[in-house]
Amino acid sequence: MGEIRTLIVDDSSVMRKIVERSLRQAGLDPLVVYEAGSGVEGLEVLKSKEVHLILSDINMPSMDGLEFLRQLRAQNLAPGVPVVMITTESSEEHVKQAILAGAQGYIRKPFTAEQVKERVLPLLNAA
Amino acid sequence: MTLSLRKSVDLVSDPKNLDASVEEVFQMMLGVNSQRFEGPMEIEEESVTAVVGFGGLLSGACVFKSGSSAAMKIAAYMTGMEFTEVDDTVKDGIGEICNMLAGAWKGKVPDLSANCGLSVPAVITGRDYNLHVQAPEFKLCHLYQFDNASFEVTIICDGLQ
Numbered sequence: 547m548g549e550i551r552t553l554i555v556d557d558s559s560v561m562r563k564i565v566e567r568s569l570r571q572a573g574l575d576p577l578v579v580y581e582a583g584s585g586v587e588g589l590e591v592l593k594s595k596e597v598h599l600i601l602s603d604i605n606m607p608s609m610d611g612l613e614f615l616r617q618l619r620a621q622n623l624a625p626g627v628p629v630v631m632i633t634t635e636s637s638e639e640h641v642k643q644a645i646l647a648g649a650q651g652y653i654r655k656p657f658t659a660e661q662v663k664e665r666v667l668p669l670l671n672a673a
Numbered sequence: 674m675t676l677s678l679r680k681s682v683d684l685v686s687d688p689k690n691l692d693a694s695v696e697e698v699f700q701m702m703l704g705v706n707s708q709r710f711e712g713p714m715e716i717e718e719e720s721v722t723a724v725v726g727f728g729g730l731l732s733g734a735c736v737f738k739s740g741s742s743a744a745m746k747i748a749a750y751m752t753g754m755e756f757t758e759v760d761d762t763v764k765d766g767i768g769e770i771c772n773m774l775a776g777a778w779k780g781k782v783p784d785l786s787a788n789c790g791l792s793v794p795a796v797i798t799g800r801d802y803n804l805h806v807q808a809p810e811f812k813l814c815h816l817y818q819f820d821n822a823s824f825e826v827t828i829i830c831d832g833l834q
Contacts, residue, residue: 607793
């Protein structure tokens with residue numbers, strides 16, 4: 547794979563930076579990052595950009611990560627692109643909800659670059 | 674059968690859970706070790722407070738409070754940037770730290786993790802203010818330090834089902 551185009555959806559600009567840094571530390575190179583501050587913005591980005599990977603927070607104002615994921619599937623945006631949820635909510639029920647909504651992976655905050663690598667690389671290799 | 678946390682109040686209010694959560698968040702997200710200390714916390718004119726609410730089987734809040742210099746130091750570790758004032762990025766970073774502390778803390782008790790939601794963080798900055806909660810079920814308030822900076826984390830539970 548050439549450049550790895552990734553969409554990071556999080557209402558926190560600091561978290562978006564941390565996720566990007568973790569992806570680079572995980573060896574994703576060359577990496578092109580598109581950022582969105584909400585689910586709505588994320589859907590807009592995907593209407594004009596093709597990506598290989600989507601990482602999204604769940605707990606966001608206006609449109610949360612699960613609704614973003616449902617809309618993504620309903621609008622057939624980024625078909626076949628793996629989506630990994632990154633969130634502080636880590637109970638089995640939350641993971642189940644994310645998987646049912648169409649997520650392929652789940653990373654609990656706080657996280658290390660190594661954990662990001664373990665969750666993301668197999669999905670990119672399989673895609 | 675209705676799930677209740679009343680019988681596990683000792684587990685929910687175990688102070689070790691809060692210490693472990695702070696250690697985990699600071700180690701993983703900032704790459705620094707934090708230690709609990711008895712205080713007093715360094716008093717600065719301006720302080721930064723982030724609040725994340727709990728709702729569900731437990732209602733209450735996780736409150737993070739520090740002086741502005743500690744807040745800027747935390748944001749610097751998180752972003753790799755330098756800060757000379759408490760700007761929106763610093764507030765954003767402190768809100769996220771509080772969010773992760775709240776999530777890590779409730780994650781220590783499985784029933785709490787599954788049945789207690791978190792609000793999005795609210796961040797308050799200013800001088801001479803106090804946060805008061807009337808007659809909480811329990812309250813944990815610990816001071817921590819890292820890299821010559823200190824901060825306070827409080828868990829307030831005002832309702833437990």
